[in-house]
Amino acid sequence: MSTDKVKMVDAPQGHVGQGFFATKLDSVVGLARANSLWPLPFATSCCGIEFMATMAANYDVARFGSERMSFSPRQADMLLVMGTISKKMAPILRQVYEQMAEPKWVIAVGACASSGGVFDTYSVLQGIDKVIPVDVYVPGCPPRPEQILDGILRLQEIVKSESVNRRGSEVYKELLNSYNIK
């Protein structure tokens, strides 16, 4: 078996010795989380079509550890909101977010999810960050699959550097409280 086709992620910083390797728990947990993000696609319009291309063979988001689309929020880490979210849809999006287990991250894909896009109107939510916290915003109308992949890679950087204690911290609780979640 040739091994040169298998790509391995780099080991985190640490001390290498005879028969041991010492590093921080944060780094190991972050590495594991970042390279096995299970996406929950919440697609409502054209950005969703771009995401379908991102999932499929040409762009293949599975290369970055997101092999399995989870259509159950309980088994997902990364909520990808793609498309216009109307105000009528907002409580449903919020419910999906609340059902996800910690740790969880959110990517707003495209202009509509990020800011409402061209739909500056009474019926459309002006950005999903009005109802749930967002980690990464991907611009574009719609963004190309490369941009969505870039957004996922940037989220991986956030995940890698996240402290294992963050989800239990006061700061995080305040963030959720500011959105009236829980």
Add this chain to the structure above:
Amino acid sequence: MNLDYTTIQNTLQNQFSNQVTDFVIIHEMLTFEVAADANFEVMSFLKNDPALRFNFLTDVCGVHFPDNDAVRQFCVVYHMHNWIDNVRIRFKCYLPVTNPAIQSVAALFLSANWQERETYDFFGIVFKGHPQLKRILNMDEMTVFPLRKEFPLEDGGRTDKDDRFFGRESSCV
């Protein structure tokens, strides 16, 4: 067998006299006004008369004319289609702003059920006798009727918008 507009106009005027008025041809379609309290009878006649046979209700929609007199501010527009002779007509009923209510035609055409709910949702026009008159597209919590002209179209909560980039004067330049 062709059904021409003169025949339609004469038949309606003989049947309803002054409840049908203002016959005019707009974009090659016969258009007229019907007294708001006669909409059901006129539509029923258009549907069931053996010569007219308007068997299909294409559309029901509302219009708001804020500059009209108070008794003619809201308008309900009905489009009907005769499939046998392929003739289309349109008629309008004007309603007062204080009590915009009109008889539902859902008993004549089931398709009116959806369209009347939509018109209620956006204009607040009440269709008397409608089996389930509640909001259909907007969220239930909405307290206004968004397509009335006094209601702002744009969302007030927009935070990323600089009016200068939209060709509008900004208050803080």
